[in-house]
Amino acid sequence: xxxxxxxxxxxxxxxxxxxxxxxxxxxxxxxxxxxxxxxxxxxxxxxxxxxxxxxxxxxxxxxxxxxxxxxxxxxxxxxxxxxxxxxxxxxxxxxxxxxxxxxxxxxxxxxxxxxxxxxxxxxxxxxxxxxxxxxxxxxxxxxxxxxxxxxxxxxxxxxxxxxxxxxxxxxxxxxxxxxxxxxxxxxxxxxxxxxxxxxxxxxxxxxxxxxxxxxxxxxxxxxxxxxxxxxxxxxxxxxxxxxxxxxxxxxxxxxxxxxxxxxxxxxxxxxxxxxxxxxxxxxxxxxxxxxxxx
Numbered sequence: 001x002x003x004x005x006x007x008x009x010x011x012x013x014x015x016x017x018x019x020x021x022x023x024x025x026x027x028x029x030x031x032x033x034x035x036x037x038x039x040x041x042x043x044x045x046x047x048x049x050x051x052x053x054x055x056x057x058x059x060x061x062x063x064x065x066x067x068x069x070x071x072x073x074x075x076x077x078x079x080x081x082x083x084x085x086x087x088x089x090x091x092x093x094x095x096x097x098x099x100x101x102x103x104x105x106x107x108x109x110x111x112x113x114x115x116x117x118x119x120x121x122x123x124x125x126x127x128x129x130x131x132x133x134x135x136x137x138x139x140x141x142x143x144x145x146x147x148x149x150x151x152x153x154x155x156x157x158x159x160x161x162x163x164x165x166x167x168x169x170x171x172x173x174x175x176x177x178x179x180x181x182x183x184x185x186x187x188x189x190x191x192x193x194x195x196x197x198x199x200x201x202x203x204x205x206x207x208x209x210x211x212x213x214x215x216x217x218x219x220x221x222x223x224x225x226x227x228x229x230x231x232x233x234x235x236x237x238x239x240x241x242x243x244x245x246x247x248x249x250x251x252x253x254x255x256x257x258x259x260x261x262x263x264x265x266x267x268x269x270x271x272x273x274x275x276x277x278x279x280x281x282x283x284x285x286x287x288x289x290x291x292x293x294x
Contacts, residue, residue: 001270002184003281004106009075014044018056024091024099025075025155027051030096032084033060035283044277064093074165075101080110080116085141088165090158100132100158104271104284107201108238109138111289112196114237117144119195123235126187126194128226130134131203133159135238136173137166144196145172158245181218184226195289199223200240215243221259234262237290240271251288264292 013021013028015036022029022046030053052067056062072092079087085107091099116123117140123144127136130148132155132175139146140163150156155175163173176183179203201222203215223239230237237259239251248268255266266286272281 001113001272001281001283002103002135002287003272005274006080006106006110007077007103011044012275012282014040014042015275015282016042019106020275020282021046027069027073028268029093029099029265031056032056034280040278042176053178054093055167061096064218069093069238076152077109078112079141080137081113082229083143083144084113085118085167086139087134087137087141087160089132090165095226101134102131102284104273105134105240108240108287108289109135111237112198112236113138113142114289116144116196117273119235121233124194124231125196125198126226126229127198127200128184129199130159131155131200133162135200135279136200137163137168137171139196139198140171140173141166147174147176147194149176149183151177151179154258181222181225184222184229188225188228188245192229193199194229195231195233196231196235196237197226197230199226203243215241217244218244220254220258224252227258227265230262232260234259234264236292237293240285241287242285246276246286247289248286251286255290256287259290262292263292266290 009025011023017039018032018036019030028050030050031083051067053065063189069103075089077087089101093099125144125146127148130136130150136146136148140167156175171196201215252267270286272283
C-alpha cells in the first residue's frame with residue numbers, strides 16, 4: 001500500500017463504528033467512512049470534543065453538525081521533491097462529508113512531483129476531474145505546466161484559490177470548466193499532446209448538461225482515448241479509483257492495454273492514511289501508475 005505519511009497538519013487519529021476522527025490543522029472532524037466496519041474502543045478524547053461531525057441520514061446523504069468551526073481555514077503540505085513549494089489548501093465542510101481535499105492523494109503527489117522535477121525537460125500535464133487542484137498545484141510546484149479540467153465552476157475557482165495561496169498564481173496553469181470526456185475528444189481533433197496525464201474520476205456523476213457518468217462503463221474507453229493525447233516522450237499516466245470494483249489489478253490491466261505502444265511499467269496498489277491510535281493504515285481507494293522506462 002502507498003501511504004500518505006508526509007503530513008504535518010493532517011492526521012487520522014482513530015477509526016471505529018463506521019467513522020474516522022481526523023485532525024485538520026487545529027480542528028477535529030468526525031466523518032463517516034465505509035471501510036471502517038470494526039467497532040473498537042473510542043479512547044481518543046477527540047471523539048467527545050470534535051469541531052465538526054457529519055451525520056449520515058437513514059434516507060441517504062446526511063448533514064454537518066458544527067462546534068466552534070470556522071467557515072474556512074487552511075492546512076499546508078510540503079513536497080519532498082527538491083525545489084518545490086509548500087502547498088496551501090483552503091478547507092471548508094460542504095456536501096456529502098467533503099472538506100475540499102483528499103489527503104491520501106499526497107502519496108501520488110510525491111510520486112509524480114519527483115518524476116517531474118527530475119525530468120530535466122518541460123513537462124505538460126493534463127489533469128482531468130481535477131476537483132480543487134491538489135494534483136494540479138503539486139505538479140505546478142514541481143515545474144510542470146498544467147491543464148486543469150473539471151465540470152464544476154465552483155471547484156475550479158476553489159482550485160485557483162489554492163494555487164494563489166501556494167504562491168502559484170502566475171504558474172503556467174490553464175483553468176478549464178468543461179466535461180472531461182468531451183474535452184479529450186476536442187484535444188484529439190486539435191492535435192494537442194501532453195507528457196503526463198492525471199485522471200481522478202468520480203464513481204458516479206453528471207456532466208454540466210446532465211450527462212450521466214458511471215465509472216465502470218466509462219473509464220476504460222476514456223483511458224484509451226486520453227492515451228492518444230500522450231506525447232512521443234510520455235512521462236507518466238495516473239488513474240485513481242474510489243470504486244470497490246476497480247481493484248489495483250483491474251487498473252493495471254486497463255493501463256497496460258491502453259498504453260501498450262509505449263515503453264514503460266504499470267504498478268497499481270491501494271493508497272492509505274496512517275492511523276495514529278492503532279498504528280495501522282486506513283485504505284482509501286486505489287491508484288494505477290504507468291511510468292515510462294528511464
